[in-house]
Amino acid sequence: MDRNGRTRYAPPRVCIAVLLFGICTAFARSADFELPPLNSPPSTETHPGKMLWADLVTPDLAAAERFYGGLFGWTFQSVRGGRYDYALALLDGRPVAGLLQKPIASGENRQPAWLTFLAASDVDSVKRLAVAHGAKVLADTKLYPMRGRQCVLSDPEGAVFALLASSSGDSPDYLAVTGEWIWSSLHAKDAGAEAAFYQNLFGYDVFDLPSDDGLEHLILSTDNYARASANDLARGSARRHSHWLNFVRVENAAASTAKVLALGGRVLVEPRMDRHGGMVAVVADPAGAPIGLMEWSDSDTKEEPK
Amino acid sequence: MNIKASRLLASGLGAMLSMLLYACAVTGVEGSVGYDAGYYEPYGYDYGDWGLGYRVGPSRCCERRDEHRDDRRDDHGGDRGRGGHAPAYRPAPAGRPAPSIPGRSRRH
Numbered sequence: 347m348d349r350n351g352r353t354r355y356a357p358p359r360v361c362i363a364v365l366l367f368g369i370c371t372a373f374a375r376s377a378d379f380e381l382p383p384l385n386s387p388p389s390t391e392t393h394p395g396k397m398l399w400a401d402l403v404t405p406d407l408a409a410a411e412r413f414y415g416g417l418f419g420w421t422f423q424s425v426r427g428g429r430y431d432y433a434l435a436l437l438d439g440r441p442v443a444g445l446l447q448k449p450i451a452s453g454e455n456r457q458p459a460w461l462t463f464l465a466a467s468d469v470d471s472v473k474r475l476a477v478a479h480g481a482k483v484l485a486d487t488k489l490y491p492m493r494g495r496q497c498v499l500s501d502p503e504g505a506v507f508a509l510l511a512s513s514s515g516d517s518p519d520y521l522a523v524t525g526e527w528i529w530s531s532l533h534a535k536d537a538g539a540e541a542a543f544y545q546n547l548f549g550y551d552v553f554d555l556p557s558d559d560g561l562e563h564l565i566l567s568t569d570n571y572a573r574a575s576a577n578d579l580a581r582g583s584a585r586r587h588s589h590w591l592n593f594v595r596v597e598n599a600a601a602s603t604a605k606v607l608a609l610g611g612r613v614l615v616e617p618r619m620d621r622h623g624g625m626v627a628v629v630a631d632p633a634g635a636p637i638g639l640m641e642w643s644d645s646d647t648k649e650e651p652k
Numbered sequence: 653m654n655i656k657a658s659r660l661l662a663s664g665l666g667a668m669l670s671m672l673l674y675a676c677a678v679t680g681v682e683g684s685v686g687y688d689a690g691y692y693e694p695y696g697y698d699y700g701d702w703g704l705g706y707r708v709g710p711s712r713c714c715e716r717r718d719e720h721r722d723d724r725r726d727d728h729g730g731d732r733g734r735g736g737h738a739p740a741y742r743p744a745p746a747g748r749p750a751p752s753i754p755g756r757s758r759r760h
């Protein structure tokens with residue numbers, strides 16, 4: 347009440363408390379979700395078109411952790427991810443992958459999958475170039491301060507991939523150890539056209555290697571290192587859509603596929619000899635996300651002078 | 653409007669504003685950090701028949717491309733692609749062997 351006898355409005359304490367709580371909660375929630383850097387210490391290297399990272403989207407994070415932990419020896423660190431739970435997969439303390447739990451809407455016939463992140467120095471310019479060549483933007487550019495700038499696209503045939511400009515530089519070119527990503531392959535209706543698309547984005551050198559199945563198998567390279575392959579989809583596949591498939595290095599593909607079955611996964615392609623003289627296999631985790639397994643013998647690797 | 657009603661209204665508005673701020677933070681409005689890289693793909697991975705020639709991996713260092721496929725070389729030494737047609741991509745020079753993956757071991 348003032349001197350004139352009027353009642354002065356004073357904001358109720360409860361209102362201020364609720365408002366402050368809301369603001370604090372909102373900012374705290376924002377600050378919680380921080381993806382760690384890819385490289386610690388940071389790298390000064392840049393390798394456009396190199397596969398830097400992969401995120402799994404799955405409806406059951408706990409089941410995925412059990413599977414990948416049992417198969418590759420990964421350990422997991424929980425990261426609060428806004429609407430969804432996110433776990434960082436670590437190998438010997440180094441981040442190797444991310445696992446995102448997201449429900450599949452009822453009635454939606456969708457497939458859990460690994461999302462492939464390719465290095466780009468300037469995400470926005472590569473994104474514009476991609477769109478100009480027929481790509482679609484699925485998630486626009488976003489900055490995660492320690493991780494970097496990233497966006498998610500689908501290529502002209504619909505294969506989903508992401509661009510990442512890593513805040514800590516691109517991962518140096520080392521031979522993957524067991525349990526790390528060693529290779530990526532693109533499976534497409536027209537591997538040649540898809541290779542041309544990605545060549546426009548990353549300046550890949552494209553090599554057509556001999557094959558005796560009448561299908562196109564191309565190697566995409568930068569910095570005189572093979573980065574990925576682009577392959578026509580295999581014959582006899584009833585459901586055909588273009589996609590990226592990433593391979594983790596294993597000691598023994600046959601032993602790993604046996605472990606996959608024991609862990610509740612499936613074998614999609616039995617272990618078979620590939621052109622490098624080692625075995626490869628394709629398996630699916632318990633939720634159905636495909637992943638490749640690849641043997642690679644250290645002794646056979648020769649370092650080509652750059 | 654009496655004081656009680658004013659306070660009730662102000663409390664309601666405060667709560668609504670709080671909920672709005674919270675919603676913005678977790679749903680990925682520009683400036684927030686909700687993670688939005690999760691994309692499910694079309695259902696079904698039937699890998700079909702990976703015949704013996706279906707090779708998807710890298711080669712060992714410096715695998716030469718097929719020298720017997722001269723019918724596929726274009727005038728610049730590049731590869732003409734399948735069926736003798738010029739490929740959609742720009743092929744690496746024909747004499748250049750395909751590189752392999754990095755062979756250096758990580759320093760510990």
